Amino acid sequence: MRNKYVILVICIVAVVVIEKENNIISKVSDKLSLLQAPQTPDPLCFNCSNAPGENSTQFLEPGQKHILLLATTRTGSSFVGEFFNQIGSNMFYMFEPLWHVERTLSHNTDFPNTTISSLAYRDVLLSLFLCDFSLLEQFISPPPQDHVTPALFRRESSKALCEEEVCTPVIRTVFERYRCKTRRCGPLNLTLASEACLRKEHRAIKTVRVRQLEALRLLVEDPRLDIKIIQLVRDPRAVLASRMVAFSKKYQTWKSWAANGEVPIEDEEVKRLQGNCNQLRESAELGLSRPDWLENRYMLVRYEDIARYPMQKAAEMYRFIGIPFTSQAKEWILKNTHASEVASGVYSTQKNSSEQVEKWRFGIPFNLAQVVQEVCGPSMELFGYRFVDSEETLVNKSISLLEEKLFNLP
Numbered sequence: 077m078r079n080k081y082v083i084l085v086i087c088i089v090a091v092v093v094i095e096k097e098n099n100i101i102s103k104v105s106d107k108l109s110l111l112q113a114p115q116t117p118d119p120l121c122f123n124c125s126n127a128p129g130e131n132s133t134q135f136l137e138p139g140q141k142h143i144l145l146l147a148t149t150r151t152g153s154s155f156v157g158e159f160f161n162q163i164g165s166n167m168f169y170m171f172e173p174l175w176h177v178e179r180t181l182s183h184n185t186d187f188p189n190t191t192i193s194s195l196a197y198r199d200v201l202l203s204l205f206l207c208d209f210s211l212l213e214q215f216i217s218p219p220p221q222d223h224v225t226p227a228l229f230r231r232e233s234s235k236a237l238c239e240e241e242v243c244t245p246v247i248r249t250v251f252e253r254y255r256c257k258t259r260r261c262g263p264l265n266l267t268l269a270s271e272a273c274l275r276k277e278h279r280a281i282k283t284v285r286v287r288q289l290e291a292l293r294l295l296v297e298d299p300r301l302d303i304k305i306i307q308l309v310r311d312p313r314a315v316l317a318s319r320m321v322a323f324s325k326k327y328q329t330w331k332s333w334a335a336n337g338e339v340p341i342e343d344e345e346v347k348r349l350q351g352n353c354n355q356l357r358e359s360a361e362l363g364l365s366r367p368d369w370l371e372n373r374y375m376l377v378r379y380e381d382i383a384r385y386p387m388q389k390a391a392e393m394y395r396f397i398g399i400p401f402t403s404q405a406k407e408w409i410l411k412n413t414h415a416s417e418v419a420s421g422v423y424s425t426q427k428n429s430s431e432q433v434e435k436w437r438f439g440i441p442f443n444l445a446q447v448v449q450e451v452c453g454p455s456m457e458l459f460g461y462r463f464v465d466s467e468e469t470l471v472n473k474s475i476s477l478l479e480e481k482l483f484n485l486p
């Protein structure tokens with residue numbers, strides 16, 4: 077029931093926005109008229125005061141920053157997200173809140189539409205940057221009771237959501253899916269979460285679900301936010317190698333290609349990889365072309381550079397955002413980049429980063445590396461990843477696959 081309601085509202089808004097912007101009467105609107113949608117729908121944001129472009133109830137405080145870390149899976153985004161999570165007590169950091177949105181939308185097979193997803197992502201991000209959890213609540217499953225949930229995705233990865241003030245007493249009968257590590261807490265009271273968020277000076281969100289920078293334009297232009305977008309990229313060959321290990325089941329096809337040496341270049345999986353690479357590249361091209369609306373708001377960072385020069389890169393990111401490099405952040409980075417090898421779980425961030433970053437070269441067969449080069453070539457060129465022409469080059473560590481490249485020139 078609830079899911080259907082969410083979808084319905086999203087579709088209504090999508091149609092409203094699309095019609096407003098493009099004058100397109102879409103397939104979805106046909107479906108909606110069959111569903112007899114109301115004539116004057118609520119905005120996607122359930123709390124109208126927070127809807128994009130509506131009257132603000134919140135004002136931007138001087139110096140306040142809203143940081144969006146845009147990445148894809150296996151690009152080191154958990155690690156880089158910690159640069160913000162660990163910065164100190166004036167940061168409200170969230171690890172992938174859009175997980176709930178994607179899950180809810182993909183459960184409804186009627187509308188698996190990227191246009192609609194990107195609108196939903198944008199509006200959930202906006203409301204969260206404003207410390208309003210009511211829209212996200214609509215996507216959490218099972219639905220929160222009295223604004224309380226034991227199922228907020230990766231709550232424990234957010235220091236701010238495990239602070240004393242947000243930590244309610246443990247309830248024995250309730251299973252906490254994402255348990256705080258610093259202290260034992262009961263289910264998350266989202267009202268307390270929102271209050272904690274409002275107390276913090278800065279807010280940061282990490283996501284691997286937004287692919288198109290263009291789709292965030294309204295968010296960037298919202299006068300209630302001073303948004304800074306950091307797009308994190310990594311060598312797509314390394315990303316594939318890493319995903320084949322981390323998401324083993326989903327990558328069975330690639331594994332079979334690795335084993336038998338042949339890759340059907342027309343396959344859906346290969347097409348998907350190509351589509352993803354193209355979206356990343358288009359976003360980066362847009363950001364680097366510096367349209368007015370993104371002026372001083374976009375930075376491109378390669379994971380490989382962060383792994384090699386973590387302190388310098390962190391300093392650059394903080395400078396770009398306009399927040400100080402705190403001693404807590406320095407300590408965390410030192411500890412977690414020089415630490416000796418630690419068994420790494422899927423989301424582990426503790427590693428000897430300069431060593432780890434090249435490991436993939438021994439984990440991916442040459443034929444797969446070749447396929448990636450073929451379909452992701454243009455983005456590899458843009459980001460400065462060198463092609464290999466043989467198995468020997470791939471595994472020869474004295475040959476660097478990274479061009480020294482400066483993006484974001486002043």
Ligand SMILES: *[C@@H]1O[C@H](CO)[C@@H](O)[C@H](O)[C@H]1NC(C)=O
Pocket residue numbers: 094100102103104105188189190191192
């Ligand atoms: C998504 O929906 C919009 C508006 O209804 C439509 O224009 C677009 O073609 C759809 N995209 C996909 C991938 O179905």
Ligand SMILES: *[C@@H]1O[C@H](CO)[C@@H](O)[C@H](O)[C@H]1NC(C)=O
Pocket residue numbers: 123124125126133208210
């Ligand atoms: C809407 O948001 C504002 C400010 O964030 C809040 O004061 C208000 O109570 C919210 N209204 C509802 C109905 O949630």
Ligand SMILES: *[C@@H]1O[C@H](CO)[C@@H](O)[C@H](O)[C@H]1NC(C)=O
Pocket residue numbers: 129130131
């Ligand atoms: C914003 O608030 C003002 C005064 O309350 C009102 O006149 C105006 O219509 C509102 N604008 C929007 C877009 O709601």
Ligand SMILES: *[C@@H]1O[C@H](CO)[C@@H](O)[C@H](O)[C@H]1NC(C)=O
Pocket residue numbers: 221222224265266267268
């Ligand atoms: C959640 O916290 C708010 C603010 O302290 C409180 O008013 C509310 O009763 C709490 N909700 C529950 C279900 O305990």
Ligand SMILES: *[C@@H]1O[C@H](CO)[C@@H](O)[C@H](O)[C@H]1NC(C)=O
Pocket residue numbers: 414415416417428429430431
């Ligand atoms: C981390 O890896 C680099 C590169 O292999 C190596 O030089 C360095 O000694 C390693 N550091 C630690 C603490 O293991």
Ligand SMILES: *[C@@H]1O[C@H](CO)[C@@H](O)[C@H](O)[C@H]1NC(C)=O
Pocket residue numbers: 468472473474475
């Ligand atoms: C690795 O590359 C270097 C530089 O091109 C070359 O001198 C060396 O012989 C290569 N090593 C192997 C094992 O092929």
